[in-house]
Amino acid sequence: MDPEAFLDLANQVMKLKMYPYFDVAHSVLCALHVREDLGAGAQTFSRKHPLSCWLSTMLVIFAGGMVAGGLLGEPILAPLKNTQQLVIATAVWYVVFYTPFDIGYKASKFLPVKILFSGMKEIYRCKKIHDGVTHAAKLYPSAYIIMIIIGTLKGNGAGFIKLLERLIRGVWTPTAMEFMQPSFPTKSSIVASIIFVLDKKTDLISAPHALVYFGIVIFFIYFKLSSILLGIHDPFIPFENLGCALFFGGIWDSLSRMFGRGGVKENASDAKKKD
Numbered sequence: 001m002d003p004e005a006f007l008d009l010a011n012q013v014m015k016l017k018m019y020p021y022f023d024v025a026h027s028v029l030c031a032l033h034v035r036e037d038l039g040a041g042a043q044t045f046s047r048k049h050p051l052s053c054w055l056s057t058m059l060v061i062f063a064g065g066m067v068a069g070g071l072l073g074e075p076i077l078a079p080l081k082n083t084q085q086l087v088i089a090t091a092v093w094y095v096v097f098y099t100p101f102d103i104g105y106k107a108s109k110f111l112p113v114k115i116l117f118s119g120m121k122e123i124y125r126c127k128k129i130h131d132g133v134t135h136a137a138k139l140y141p142s143a144y145i146i147m148i149i150i151g152t153l154k155g156n157g158a159g160f161i162k163l164l165e166r167l168i169r170g171v172w173t174p175t176a177m178e179f180m181q182p183s184f185p186t187k188s189s190i191v192a193s194i195i196f197v198l199d200k201k202t203d204l205i206s207a208p209h210a211l212v213y214f215g216i217v218i219f220f221i222y223f224k225l226s227s228i229l230l231g232i233h234d235p236f237i238p239f240e241n242l243g244c245a246l247f248f249g250g251i252w253d254s255l256s257r258m259f260g261r262g263g264v265k266e267n268a269s270d271a272k273k274k275d
Contacts, residue, residue, distance in 0.1 A: 010210040025117040031092050035096060
């Protein structure tokens, strides 16, 4: 592709409006997440506890803005002030949970539809991360860690409020902490936030900002589709294992166990000789 045409495409992707189509895609996948998390009893639960079902779904859909806003000293409920987005989210929730013969849920799960919505959601995720880093940079121009935190929360806020979201549905899972077992969306959001911070605040990245943005979008979409079609859920795991072995005691623990076993064997052989 011609470089100028490629840069023009990157600029167009960066300027995409999220309302209403990308908001719909994001809301559909969030509602599907809640329904699948409910498991086999999802339909029964939605009939018996519609308010709880609606609240948990709205919390997942608007989680990034709520959590990031709370940490920045802004009103937690500010994301709900956009009535149009709230109406879209509520309509999607109703379609996924309450349409006759479960048509809405089945249509959302249809593979081509899910692939399309997943790609749109990753574009939406990149936009939210970028906006989060930009907003934090305006409030705290020199606080790089705050920019990364806000960008990450904007990118996968639902993962960090999973405990509260389940609690609204009457399920207490204290081990469901994103800090303990970060998911791939969280890890990728951290990486994207770091890249945006380096691009905005340093001279380490010389490429045009639109190309950096477009590259992250491609990265998100590629691995999301790989997860759906190929079952590759977390490409960071090999690098994490290597990093843990080198820098977080893994290799030294292995050496200690190896030499420890050797010492035990020597002591055992000496004891046999004495006997």
